[in-house]
Amino acid sequence: xxxxxxxxxxxxxxxxxxxxxxxxxxxxxxxxxxxxxxxxxxxxxxxxxxxxxxxxxxxxxxxxxxxxxxxxxxxxxxxxxxxxxxxxxxxxxxxxxxxxxxxxxxxxxxxxxxxxxxxxxxxxxxxxxxxxxxxxxxxxxxxxxxxxxxxxxxxxxxxxxxxxxxxxxxxxxxxxxxxxxxxxxxxxxxxxxxxxxxxxxxxxxxxxxxxxxxxxxxxxxxxxxxxxxxxxxxxxxxxxxxxxxxxxxxxxxxxxxxxxxxxxxxxxxxxxxxxxxxxxxxxxxxxxxxxxxxxxxxxxxxxxxxxxxxxxxxxxxxxxxxxxxxxxxxxxxxxxxxxxxxxxxxxxxxxxxxxxxxxxxxxxxxxxxxxxxxxxxxxxxxxxxxxxxxxxxxxxxxxxxxxxxxxxxxxxxxxx
Numbered sequence: 001x002x003x004x005x006x007x008x009x010x011x012x013x014x015x016x017x018x019x020x021x022x023x024x025x026x027x028x029x030x031x032x033x034x035x036x037x038x039x040x041x042x043x044x045x046x047x048x049x050x051x052x053x054x055x056x057x058x059x060x061x062x063x064x065x066x067x068x069x070x071x072x073x074x075x076x077x078x079x080x081x082x083x084x085x086x087x088x089x090x091x092x093x094x095x096x097x098x099x100x101x102x103x104x105x106x107x108x109x110x111x112x113x114x115x116x117x118x119x120x121x122x123x124x125x126x127x128x129x130x131x132x133x134x135x136x137x138x139x140x141x142x143x144x145x146x147x148x149x150x151x152x153x154x155x156x157x158x159x160x161x162x163x164x165x166x167x168x169x170x171x172x173x174x175x176x177x178x179x180x181x182x183x184x185x186x187x188x189x190x191x192x193x194x195x196x197x198x199x200x201x202x203x204x205x206x207x208x209x210x211x212x213x214x215x216x217x218x219x220x221x222x223x224x225x226x227x228x229x230x231x232x233x234x235x236x237x238x239x240x241x242x243x244x245x246x247x248x249x250x251x252x253x254x255x256x257x258x259x260x261x262x263x264x265x266x267x268x269x270x271x272x273x274x275x276x277x278x279x280x281x282x283x284x285x286x287x288x289x290x291x292x293x294x295x296x297x298x299x300x301x302x303x304x305x306x307x308x309x310x311x312x313x314x315x316x317x318x319x320x321x322x323x324x325x326x327x328x329x330x331x332x333x334x335x336x337x338x339x340x341x342x343x344x345x346x347x348x349x350x351x352x353x354x355x356x357x358x359x360x361x362x363x364x365x366x367x368x369x370x371x372x373x374x375x376x377x378x379x380x381x382x383x384x385x386x387x388x389x390x391x392x393x394x395x396x397x398x399x400x401x402x403x404x405x406x407x408x409x410x411x412x413x414x415x416x
Contacts, residue, residue, distance in 0.1 A: 003295055024140040026123075031110045031124055035099045039130055043103040046175050054172075055181035057204040064208050065168040069239040072167040083113050100163070102170040104129065105193060107160055125156060130194015132156025151218035157198040161191040162213045162229055166242050172301035181204060199302045209234050209241060242319040258313055260286070265298045267291060283369075290369035300361050310348045313338075317345035322355060 054062060077098045080089035096111030106128040113121045121144070124135045132152040136145040164170045164177075171177050171189065180188045182201065190199040200215035214228035231243040244252070258264055260280050269288040273281035280286045285294070301312040308315065313331070321327045331342045350358075 020139050020141050023137075023228070027122055027124075027140045029139065031108065034124070034126060034251045035108045037125075038099060038101055038106050040107070040110050041128070042099070044175055049174050052174055054179055055187040057185055057208070058179045058187045058202075060208040061204060061210065062168075062172055066172070067239070069169060071102060071169040071327040072171070072240075073102055075102075075167045077166065083103055083111070098163075100167060100170075102167060102173065103176075105160060105170060105176050105191065106165075107156075107163070123256075125159070127153075127160045127193065130157065130196050140348035151222060153194075153196060154198055155217050157191055157196065158200060158215050158217050158227070160193070161189060161198060161200050162215075164191075165210060165213075165231060168240055168242065207234075252324070252327045254320060254327065254329045256332070258316055258331050259297075262286075262291070263298065263301060263312060263316045265302060285367075285369035287369060293368035296365050297367075300358070300365070304354070304358065307354075308348055308350075310344070311341055313341055314345040314348050315350075317342060318348035318350055319355070319358060321345065322350045 053059075065173050077100070078096070080093070080095050081099070083094040084091055092113050092115065094111050094113045096109060098107055098109040100107045106126070108124070108128075109124040110122065110124045113123070115121060118139075120139060122137045122140050126133055130153060132155060134145060134147045134149070134152060134156075136143070138144055161177075176192050178190050178192075180190070182188055186201055187204070188199055188201050190197055198215070202210045202214050202216070203212040205211040210231050212228055212230050214226065216224040217227035219225045219227075233244050234241050234246050237244070260283075261267055262285075263370050267286075269292050272293065273286065275281035284290060298312065302313045305312050310318070317329050317331065320327050333339050333342065
């Protein structure tokens, strides 16, 4: 009799495991479909109006944040961090992915909160065409929430407005965002989304960059309550000033820190890549013209190499390691000799004078060619735009922009 009970329990657990895994795939597929639908929305047919006069703190922020940078159309961010179910609750680990679009403005975010071994909560939050929705599932199977309505619309739009600082060109598209003056350090931003609009107050610090955004947001009980978030650790990323992760104690992982082999100095205009086996084939930055145009970066590394008695690859990695202790480059290789060479970067000591010399030289150089293809390209009313356009996935300086960065984690729980 005991063995029959054990067998039934095992059968039940196995069946539940199969159901959960099937539902996990369904959830991921549905989120992917929502992301594709978000990108596929046609851009606004409204012409871009002439520049308008901005409140003084906003005008200063615009000059600092984007300068003359071209608008960002789409942005995908991967993040880690912690999440609290309510104030004072235990901080739980969370990992997620978020896709933003600028025209029309919207986002789809999905995150997974680990509650215990084998127990997790998946959340999908989105804002599109002025409508928001949130879906929450336990183990991808048991629904905990599926919320829609005016209050969710308002909350999702406020979140979108607050997170536009990660692609700040969208904050100065007057078709969707307008600014009104308050005083020398505060200004109100109003985001027009669909048939509605939301507003929040941005507070600007002595450096001219936003340090806080606050608004009144509908919370769980259906009442408007004060809601705010803090911006910290600003850095230059892909020609924009954006808040990142130092103050939050989160790591920064540069992907392909040797520029897919380019910064080793072993690639030149005669280098060819097999399109069947080498992902570099067809990448704009790896075209013969751009390989030649970006040569000054390799020459800069060669000059430092002579001073330090190291290889160009070791100098490039040592430069990343010397910038911040939480920057962890992960160079990839299939060869033991290259692995040993890369490990030698930890023995290269770059002094503050060395770093200053490198930074000064980098400031005079320009990166040529996009680091990757434009996947998922769409055509809308004569306007060509990328379904994957990198912004915070690029890196904080020309040298790392050549190397390319896969992700800059951030903590979205601050906005939840």
